[in-house]
């Protein structure tokens with residue numbers, strides 16, 4: 001079994017590298033593809049796709065392998081692995097980056113930071129550019145520079161019939177709309193062209209910790225500061241256990257001159273009396289990698305998220321209801337996310353005020369049911385206040401999940417586009433399928 005005109009690496013069950021090649025970030029995913037095609041070029045992607053279609057194999061496309069459901073890994077199917085296509089070319093003069101479809105966020109950050117540049121990327125550097133961008137992309141620069149997908153100038157896309165298209169606001173604009181937050185499923189993106197911004201190389205984080213009994217007042221004060229928050233700052237609140245002690249923190253992440261960032265601190269300090277405060281100056285690259293170890297591979301994982309348009313006191317109380325719940329985080333959205341008209345992209349929740357996420361990790365499969373149930377039950381406490389959820393945090397095989405991620409009108413438009421660009425549903429390993 002070979003693929004004609006394929007110059008990458010083909011890996012089958014029993015070959016060296018097979019188990020590594022089918023392993024993704026969430027250790028709960030344990031599926032065995034019939035073949036892994038590690039593609040080195042756009043031509044390889046075209047050849048692998050043609051082969052998979054002719055052989056009648058279900059096809060998955062992998063970039064960073066961080067989707068919670070392990071979407072790219074198909075049982076008995078073809079896994080098109082883009083990870084060799086991880087090049088990042090930065091042109092500091094035009095402030096553009098050309099990024100391979102299999103690149104990780106860390107490579108993009110490192111390439112751009114050589115020139116003091118960056119674009120919005122997620123908070124963990126081993127996440128894939130591919131899946132993150134196709135679902136929207138939220139990070140510490142989103143309030144200043146918009147979603148990751150707002151910063152894409154063009155895509156190179158291999159469609160289900162093997163055509164190689166350049167997609168931009170003037171070339172295949174309908175596809176451009178869909179690729180900006182639609183969650184994928186329209187083809188294989190073999191390269192992304194990103195706009196970069198001169199953000200400098202520095203950052204600052206501030207976290208003020210409270211015992212849970214005092215945290216309600218602190219969280220309300222944190223929320224009441226939202227309206228005057230500069231775009232360089234992303235307010236963050238967390239709840240969880242630190243050294244075994246249940247606590248909550250309020251604070252913010254600042255990208256840019258730390259001295260300017262520090263000026264916000266007095267407002268946060270005036271909210272109450274924290275039991276501890278942690279203020280750190282760090283490089284932007286350290287900021288972007290500081291959670292890499294906590295979010296490491298090889299653990300069993302579950303996540304549940306909500307967007308909230310408002311943050312009433314009752315939602316804060318639900319956030320703080322800790323008992324034995326897993327930890328959680330809330331971050332402020334808004335800013336430049338709202339500069340892009342809602343109709344311009346498939347992404348559907350620009351009007352969210354905050355994003356809530358909870359999640360857990362563990363190693364023993366015997367704990368799967370209880371861990372997942374606890375996270376779901378905790379997140380259900382915030383359900384009455386939610387306006388939907390982020391497609392990239394879907395961790396349940398639930399046909400209704402996509403309805404929380406997209407407005408009805410955008411979902412209908414996405415489904416129509418899917419039918420015209422992928423009528424045979426070749427790229428079915430996405431949250432979006434025509435039947436939903």
Ligand SMILES: Cc1cc2nc3c(=O)[nH]c(=O)nc-3n(C[C@H](O)[C@H](O)[C@H](O)COP(=O)(O)OP(=O)(O)OC[C@H]3O[C@@H](n4cnc5c(N)ncnc54)[C@H](O)[C@@H]3O)c2cc1C
Pocket residue numbers: 025060061062063064065066067068070071072082101102121122123124126127128129130131132133134135136137138139183184185187188189190295392393429430431
């Ligand atoms: C530790 C961790 C941290 C995260 N942090 C953030 C964050 O800060 N901000 C944020 O917005 N999200 C974040 N996420 C969510 C993340 O955006 C999604 O998990 C996303 O799907 C990851 O993309 P990936 O390429 O790594 O995943 P993959 O599993 O490789 O792919 C996910 C989906 O995208 C498709 N896909 C990937 N690349 C391509 C491509 N080149 N062409 C066509 N289809 C493609 C796949 O087929 C699959 O359907 C985080 C997730 C994790 C696990």
